[in-house]
Amino acid sequence: xxxxxxxxxxxxxxxxxxxxxxxxxxxxxxxxxxxxxxxxxxxxxxxxxxxxxxxxxxxxxxxxxxxxxxxxxxxxxxxxxxxxxxxxxxxxxxxxxxxxxxxxxxxxxxxxxxxxxxxxxxxxxxxxxxxxxxxxxxxxxxxxxxxxxxxxxxxxxxxxxxxxxxxxxxxxxxxxxxxxxxxxxxxxxxxxxxxxxxxxxxxxxxxxxxxxxxxxxxxxxxxxxxxxxxxxxxxxxxxxxxxxxxxxxxxxxxxxx
Numbered sequence: 001x002x003x004x005x006x007x008x009x010x011x012x013x014x015x016x017x018x019x020x021x022x023x024x025x026x027x028x029x030x031x032x033x034x035x036x037x038x039x040x041x042x043x044x045x046x047x048x049x050x051x052x053x054x055x056x057x058x059x060x061x062x063x064x065x066x067x068x069x070x071x072x073x074x075x076x077x078x079x080x081x082x083x084x085x086x087x088x089x090x091x092x093x094x095x096x097x098x099x100x101x102x103x104x105x106x107x108x109x110x111x112x113x114x115x116x117x118x119x120x121x122x123x124x125x126x127x128x129x130x131x132x133x134x135x136x137x138x139x140x141x142x143x144x145x146x147x148x149x150x151x152x153x154x155x156x157x158x159x160x161x162x163x164x165x166x167x168x169x170x171x172x173x174x175x176x177x178x179x180x181x182x183x184x185x186x187x188x189x190x191x192x193x194x195x196x197x198x199x200x201x202x203x204x205x206x207x208x209x210x211x212x213x214x215x216x217x218x219x220x221x222x223x224x225x226x227x228x229x230x231x232x233x234x235x236x237x238x239x240x241x242x243x244x245x246x247x248x249x250x251x252x253x254x255x256x257x
Contacts, residue, residue: 029240030102034095037233043226045088048147051219052077054212055150062199062207063184070190091230094136098237101129102244126245133241137234144227151224154217157182161208180204 056077059070160182181200184190199207207213 029236029243030099033233033236033240034099036229036236037091037095040226040229040231040233041088041091044147044223044230045084045226047219047226048223049081049084051150051216051223052081054216054219058207058212058216059184059190061212062203063190063196073190098129098133098241101126102240126241126248130238130241130245133234133237137231137238140227140231140234144224144231147220147224147227150220151217154213154220157204157213158208158217161205164202164205 056070056074059073063070160180164180181198182204183198185198
């Protein structure tokens, strides 16, 4: 080391030291989890909302002739779209809270600033976030599994249409592949007394060629991916908050407050 005599160089080094301290106080796991959470929720809410609207159009056009047959599903779609609005708002606020808790815990752990120390209230707050995030992760795991149902349905539908097209090219008779059907009632989309409730043969193949089908399929895949990204973000939050709580509790036992 050498003595620094220039005042401007001393100020520059002081600014550099402050910048290093500020960068060191950034909770990178919580920041990454927040970005993943916002990206996942944007995909899930945006694509899921539009996919539900397209699903109502598909069912109304091809699988149900009577309005009363899909009135329950239409009501479910309407209510679930309101749930999506609530989920977007909740995760936006919860992500900010977890990020703020990450900043507090990181500063307290590293003792970057004098006013941040491990306190009983801080440890209780960290434990609360651990428990809430743990519950949310399990709930969102169920949501993630539920989101896979329409993807599975549309995947089977596309695979069935592919088989129909192959049979249509190899067999000249329509009756040879008219027995291949896709029944929406088996997946709970319509009641069992709905008519026709299913699409068969070339009618089903024509549905798969419609632009609405591919748009709905892609939207559900994007919503499924968004749910998976959000689940990954919650697991990252859980790891970060658990680590922060463990270290804060250790500091409390060591008498660093």
